[in-house]
Amino acid sequence: MTARYPMGLIETRDAIACGDRRARDVCDEALRAIETRDVELGAFLHVDAEGAGRDAERIDAVLARGERPGDLAGVPIAVKDVIVTRGLPTTCGSRILDGFIPPYDATVIARLRAAGAVLIGKTNCDEFAMGSSNENSAYRVARNPWDTTRVPGGSSGGSAVAVAANMCAASLGSDTGGSIRQPASLAGVVGLKPTYGRVSRYGLVAFASSLDQVGPFARAVRDVAELLTVIAGHDPLDSTSVDAPVPHYSHNLRTTLKGVRVGVPREYFVEGIDAEVERAVRGALGRLKDLGATIHDVSLPHTPYALGCYYLIATAEASSNLARYDGIRFGFRAARADGGALALREQYTATRERGFGDEVKRRIMLGTFALSSGYYDAYYLKAQKVRALIQRDFDAAFREVDVIATPTSPTAAWKLGAKVADPLQMYLADIYTVSCNLAGNCGVSVPCGFTSENLPIGLQILGPAFAEERILSVAHAYEQSEAWRTRVPPHPETA
Amino acid sequence: MASLARLELSADEVDRYREQLSQILDYVADLDAIDTSGVEPLSHAVPISAPMRDDSTRPSLPPDEALANAPARDETAFRVPPILAGE
Numbered sequence: 001m002t003a004r005y006p007m008g009l010i011e012t013r014d015a016i017a018c019g020d021r022r023a024r025d026v027c028d029e030a031l032r033a034i035e036t037r038d039v040e041l042g043a044f045l046h047v048d049a050e051g052a053g054r055d056a057e058r059i060d061a062v063l064a065r066g067e068r069p070g071d072l073a074g075v076p077i078a079v080k081d082v083i084v085t086r087g088l089p090t091t092c093g094s095r096i097l098d099g100f101i102p103p104y105d106a107t108v109i110a111r112l113r114a115a116g117a118v119l120i121g122k123t124n125c126d127e128f129a130m131g132s133s134n135e136n137s138a139y140r141v142a143r144n145p146w147d148t149t150r151v152p153g154g155s156s157g158g159s160a161v162a163v164a165a166n167m168c169a170a171s172l173g174s175d176t177g178g179s180i181r182q183p184a185s186l187a188g189v190v191g192l193k194p195t196y197g198r199v200s201r202y203g204l205v206a207f208a209s210s211l212d213q214v215g216p217f218a219r220a221v222r223d224v225a226e227l228l229t230v231i232a233g234h235d236p237l238d239s240t241s242v243d244a245p246v247p248h249y250s251h252n253l254r255t256t257l258k259g260v261r262v263g264v265p266r267e268y269f270v271e272g273i274d275a276e277v278e279r280a281v282r283g284a285l286g287r288l289k290d291l292g293a294t295i296h297d298v299s300l301p302h303t304p305y306a307l308g309c310y311y312l313i314a315t316a317e318a319s320s321n322l323a324r325y326d327g328i329r330f331g332f333r334a335a336r337a338d339g340g341a342l343a344l345r346e347q348y349t350a351t352r353e354r355g356f357g358d359e360v361k362r363r364i365m366l367g368t369f370a371l372s373s374g375y376y377d378a379y380y381l382k383a384q385k386v387r388a389l390i391q392r393d394f395d396a397a398f399r400e401v402d403v404i405a406t407p408t409s410p411t412a413a414w415k416l417g418a419k420v421a422d423p424l425q426m427y428l429a430d431i432y433t434v435s436c437n438l439a440g441n442c443g444v445s446v447p448c449g450f451t452s453e454n455l456p457i458g459l460q461i462l463g464p465a466f467a468e469e470r471i472l473s474v475a476h477a478y479e480q481s482e483a484w485r486t487r488v489p490p491h492p493e494t495a
Numbered sequence: 496m497a498s499l500a501r502l503e504l505s506a507d508e509v510d511r512y513r514e515q516l517s518q519i520l521d522y523v524a525d526l527d528a529i530d531t532s533g534v535e536p537l538s539h540a541v542p543i544s545a546p547m548r549d550d551s552t553r554p555s556l557p558p559d560e561a562l563a564n565a566p567a568r569d570e571t572a573f574r575v576p577p578i579l580a581g582e
Contacts, residue, residue, distance in 0.1 A: 103560040196540045210539045239546055240539070308523035319500060326501070328573055333566035344576045349503035361502055365512055366519060368500040382526050384536030389529065391537060423515050424522055440540020465541070 009075050009169040009223035010250065016059070016074035023063075023074030027056035027118050030076040033167045034121070037491065042142040043152075043161035045081050046089050047121040052076065055118045062116075070116030071230055077112060078162040078171040081122040082129050083214065084203040085109050088119070092205050093127045093137040096355030097331045106203020107238065108172060108214050108231045115230045120168050123158030127357045128322065129179055129207045131155045132429040135420055136359045143416070144187060145489035146455055150413040153183030153429075156217070160187035163217045164489055170218040170227050174204055176211045177310050178408075178433025181445040184217055185408035185458025188447050188489065190224045190475065191217045195465045196440035197242035199228075200235030208317035209240075211310075211437040219485060221446060221476040225249035228468060244466055252469050253476040258292035260474060263401030267303035268432060274411040280449030280457040281407045284478060288405065291477050296401050300393040303435065305386050310434035311427060312370050312383035319367030322360070327351030362423060391439040398464040403474050406432050408445040408458035432460060442468050446475040447484040456484075 007030070015021040031049050038044050062069040079085065082092045084102035086109075091097045105113070112119065126136035134142040134157025142157040144150040145165040152161045156173025160183035163171050173180040175193035184191025192215045199214045206212060216227035229250060234243040264285060269278060289295055326348050327333035334350035336342055342350055356364070370379040397404060410431060419426045436443040441464055448459035459478065463471040479485060497504045504512065558571045567574035 100564055103556055103563060236548060240541070240543055242541060302529070305526055305529060308526050311519065312523055312526075323501075327566060328575055330564035331566070341576050344578055346503075347576055348501045349498075352501055353503040356502075361504070361508070362512055362515060364500045364502065365496055366516055369496055369516070369520075372496070372499065378527075379523070381536055382531065383523075384538055385531035385534040386526055386529055388534050388537035389531070391540060424518055427519075438540070 007166055007169045008220055009218055010226055012169050013073060013075050023056040023059040023118065024053065026074055027052050027076055030120050030168050037165050037167060040143060040148060041145055041161050041165055042140045043123055043158040043165065043167060044078070044121045045091060045093070045124050045139055045158070048088055048119060052118050052120045059116050070114065072112060073116030075117050075170065076120040076168045077117045078120050078123050078159060078168040079109065080125050080156050080159045080173045082125060082174055082205045083108060083172060084205065085119065085122065088122060090122065091139070093125045093139060094356065094360070095138045095332055096325045100331050104203065107200035107235045109203065111231050123162055123171060125158055126155035127360050128205070129155040129174055129176055130318070130359050130363055132182060132426050133419065134158065135416065136357055138357050141416065144413045146188060147413065147453070149415055151186065151416055153186035153413065155179040157183045159217050160184055160189055160191065163189045163219060170216060170223055172214055173217055174212055174214050175437065176208050176314060177437050178430040180215045180217065181408050181433050181443055181460055182430065184445040186413040186456065188456030189217055189219050190221050190444065190446050191215065192224050192228060192444040193436060193442060194228065194232065194468060195442040197240055198232050198442070198466065198468065200238040200241045202235055202237040206321040208314040209321060210317060211314060221472055221479050222250050222253060225253060225472045247469055249469060249472055254473040255477050255480055256292050257288060257474060257477050260293040260403065261296055261401040262288050262293045263296050263298035263397055263404040265298050265300045265303065265404060265406060267300055268406045272410050272428070273407060276451045277407050277411060277457050281459055284448040284459045285405060287478060287481055288474070291481055298397045298401055298404065300397060300435065302386065302390045302393050306390055306435040306438060307427060307431055309383045309386040309390065310438055311366070312379050313387060315363040315367030316370045316380050317367070319364045319371060322364055325352060325355065331355070359423070387438050390435055394439045394441060394464070403471055404462040406460045406462065408432060408460040412451045412455035412457055436462055441465055442471055444471050444475050446479055449484065450487070
């Protein structure tokens, strides 16, 4: 027996609320789907069958008493393993956090629980969210459900796969330079990076604090909007969260785009974009026009510098944030070969050398360099100035248009292993997504077609800060006008 | 650099990172081409203030929970190697 397809968030919530389905049955279906599919797909690092079952039964009991159980009551949701969960392992895909059980919940987790969501498990990701293919996970390989010889994208690869393969109704990821939008694109689902400050980062393990945001994945734009409504809002525990009103995002989605001005940045359609991706995105632009939007050529002149700027700032912040992993208070601690204790300095270096993987060490080195005396001005400070110019580019463009439409990723999913030996090639996969984080704007990726090899292609809709309603409306109108969402990846058990 | 970052790299890693990092630094050197004179560096995309909160007591983690993840502990303390020995 397999899960009903597709398991939508709102649909599932409503079916449970009106008594058509029991939360326990929905939860069991999700657990069975994980049991059947995840051996091959590798989306989960930890499945909390017991806790999820208990939470689902509690929802059923609340409903049986005739009480209102919350906006996500009974909905199975998976969470990227960089978000701390009280009592559930949180490894960030790293050996250095092997065995770490957080004593508290992230604010987004507390909000999910308060809304009645059933936390089904923690999803696979690149170590400390550093990567674009999920291949930097220290624990297991995550595979793309559309073609299991290919990567699912990253760093929130597991969260994208869990949704794409219908192992849960929705999931949370984190996006520092594209880590939600890019895997959403490669796995054929919808993924949103909220505006910096829209969602609390309290309990999100920090990679690059000025760029990180938590955001939702689902198979439909409306479901992403609903989940955003639950997790968004000011949090006194995160001083960078912004105290701005939270609209009910899923209630205000449009289906026509009359009067909407869509900008297409000429710098995004250059060398390096795959021909099939370009064709699909151009097709989507034509569809937006059919829906009433007007298409405008815009320029984001500093685009060619965004990736370099991003990798300097992100690694500088990471090298500082990851200084806390020293083997003293939690996680892995290195010991001598004979089991004896090391001297303090040796304990630090040995713990970090053995606990961190290749890409994390590479980024710590790059960030340490960019911040070091003598190089700080030339690298880190320079990058921050370029960041200001990138933000100005967007500010100028958004005076002329309402949203900007681009490809999410220059190519569809690539073969596992294809870019592992060449970090710079891997970084180039983020070329269309990093600017949004640098500028602090919001962006969403929505499926817009398939390659000749049946691999999903994503359309990215970018908006100014706090324009989530607007970009979700454009994505929703587009999604409703096409039938891409009716295609599902082949299932291992039916293949 | 590895020592600054408290990493103890193998000879093989040193060689590999040297090559990869110089490749990445060549790539980011393009930033030099941009005139940023008079541009204020942007550290956060939104203005960040340091909000004040009420000075009120809130529940905190009991010592047992705070120490539950310690690789080594001694009663209510983290156990660490001697700090003044060596170095």
